[in-house]
Amino acid sequence: MSIIGAYLAVTYGSAQASDADVQAASNPSAGQPSATPVAKVDVMALLQSNSCLSCHAIDHKVVGPAYHDVATRYANDPQAQAKVTASIQHGGTGKWGDIPMPPFAQLNPDDLHTLTTFILDQ
Ligand code: HEC
Structure with a gap:
């Protein structure tokens, strides 16, 4: 038809x-x-709806570190997934500078997993 x-x-x-x-x-x-994997679209929507992108970019520092730099820092860390998930969920300061990362306690485990996996892949 x-x-x-x-x-x-x-x-x-x-x-x-x-x-x-x-x-x-x-x-x-x-x-x-x-052409565009679904997960990528979802992750962009998550990054946007949580204003991650007002403080982060993939390839250059904004207020927070570039996601590429985060991925590089944790590249050889077997705890990367757990540490970065915790950082997004609870926020933190002092790992990259003096400006704090706000906590995102409202994100569900699926969203946290999607975000962390995406960031560590940059
Ligand atoms: C108000 C600005 C701001 C917003 C909004 C923000 N971040 Fe951040 N982020 C920061 C800053 C500043 C740091 C560095 C914190 C530090 O030095 O420990 C950071 C650090 C990080 C790190 C590195 C953590 C680590 O363990 O090294 C990740 C990953 C991250 N942010 C992801 C996100 C995600 C995902 C979101 C949205 C859900 C988000 N950020 C929203 C400012 C922000």
Whole structure:
């Protein structure tokens, strides 16, 4: 079924929006590997909605350290995941300078894991 066909079928009544054909037609990339991995999109949304990016950038220092520098510092640390997760959750000061990192106690474990994994990958 073509996209137009699916649209007409839904608009004029014969098909339900839940029909597999309709969903496939209105989402042409379904089933194909997408160019942007989903996790990356989620992480950017998390970074933005928690204002991480007002103090951090990937590749240069802002108020806090560049995520690339964080990844470099912890590259050979087997405790990296746990330490960085704790830093995001509880905040801290003195590891990179005198400016404190605010705590993000409201983040759930999944979000913390996604953020930490992403940062340590930079
Ligand atoms: C108000 C500014 C600010 C915001 C907002 C902020 N940070 Fe930070 N962040 C800092 C500062 C300053 C440091 C350095 C703290 C230190 O020297 O110990 C830091 C340090 C870090 C570190 C390194 C921790 C370590 O153990 O070395 C990570 C990772 C990090 N921030 C992630 C995040 C994430 C993720 C968010 C959003 C959920 C966020 N930050 C939001 C200012 C901020």
